[in-house]
Amino acid sequence: xxxxxxxxxxxxxxxxxxxxxxxxxxxxxxxxxxxxxxxxxxxxxxxxxxxxxxxxxxxxxxxxxxxxxxxxxxxxxxxxxxxxxxxxxxxxxxxxxxxxxxxxxxxxxxxxxxxxxxxxxxxxxxxxxxxxxxxxxxxxxxxxxxxxxxxxxxxxxxxxxxxxxxxxxxxxxxxxxxxx
Numbered sequence: 001x002x003x004x005x006x007x008x009x010x011x012x013x014x015x016x017x018x019x020x021x022x023x024x025x026x027x028x029x030x031x032x033x034x035x036x037x038x039x040x041x042x043x044x045x046x047x048x049x050x051x052x053x054x055x056x057x058x059x060x061x062x063x064x065x066x067x068x069x070x071x072x073x074x075x076x077x078x079x080x081x082x083x084x085x086x087x088x089x090x091x092x093x094x095x096x097x098x099x100x101x102x103x104x105x106x107x108x109x110x111x112x113x114x115x116x117x118x119x120x121x122x123x124x125x126x127x128x129x130x131x132x133x134x135x136x137x138x139x140x141x142x143x144x145x146x147x148x149x150x151x152x153x154x155x156x157x158x159x160x161x162x163x164x165x166x167x168x169x170x171x172x173x174x175x176x177x178x179x180x
């Protein structure tokens with residue numbers, strides 16, 4: 001063993017002996033609890049404040065309407081706030097269909113979680129390609145007569161047409177028959 005390692009090893013052993021040879025410091029009876037409370041109470045209060053901020057937000061989010069099995073039910077929603085139209089949408093791959101065509105075709109849709117990239121969807125055991133065309137469809141029930149509803153589309157990168165009751169209300173770009 002070389003001399004440097006031996007000296008270092010002896011130094012470490014002396015430090016450990018020094019550490020374990022001295023008895024632990026025992027605080028007077030009330031002092032330990034006071035120190036613990038000075039640390040514990042602010043930590044607990046901080047956790048309560050954080051929980052108080054997040055729990056109402058989570059509860060509000062759970063009461064927002066969600067698309068379930070292709071249907072968005074607004075009957076129980078009395079708010080005037082915005083929400084994401086997300087959930088289980090009907091999806092028709094490689095088809096650009098109108099509401100009437102969907103009703104008349106009798107084609108069974110695939111239910112997908114949207115919004116999302118359709119390259120993550122799997123149909124017939126095969127993942128869909130990044131590029132293509134498809135129809136997403138949602139039936140809205142429970143909308144109140146005379147109440148004005150709005151739509152805000154945040155992502156404008158893709159080509160789309162948005163219809164409500166067969167009326168085109170928004171679009172971006174145009175569709176082609178092939179890649180060109």
